[in-house]
Amino acid sequence: GQNIDQPTEMTATEGAIVQINCTYQTSGFNGLFWYQQHAGEAPTFLSYNVLDGLEEKGRFSSFLSRSKGYSYLLLKELQMKDSASYLCAVRSNQAGTALIFGKGTTLSVSS
């Protein structure tokens, strides 16, 4: 079966660093995506990993370990506008090009 796990909720304060973990078990693997979704809005692309290691993009970084079926999204210098749901998604070979999403992690940033 296909399974993607991430924490349901996380809280943090402005200026802090937060790490959102994602573990996956899928029948194939052809890339892992992180999306941000504000309440009532569409998901927007944040990052993509297909090889092991860290991808850095401004305040956001994403890490992948394919052997462990594990990824994390690291958000630095948190801002109030970072309060949103963060979705981990895997592109599985057997699912073609469709993405399999986790349930999302709701991040609340307070001042």
Place this chain on the structure above:
Amino acid sequence: DTGVSQDPRHKITKRGQNVTFRCDPISEHNRLYWYRQTLGQGPEFLTYFQNEAQLEKSRLLSDRFSAERPKGSFSTLEIQRTEQGDSAMYLCASSPSGGEVRADEQFFGPGTRLTVL
């Protein structure tokens, strides 16, 4: 604006009625996807088109659901004999295809929120 657009943004219908949603992808994207999202869940894949060909359908897509992309541009998703369990946000996404590693980054539209009474 050249993003993905969806119409309508909201639809309220009575159980048993048929509804149809439209998605206009980013113009140069030849891949189009439909997903369904309920509260507190991530999007669930429904179906995928490359140009006008429907290449994948999820087991979630019962025979009451049908999707088309007749000219390889816009797409429609129809739900016949709606049920209360169909209430959800229906998201459309599009992506280019090609040789780049990131070629399948999917761009999502704002969604159509369906409420079945």
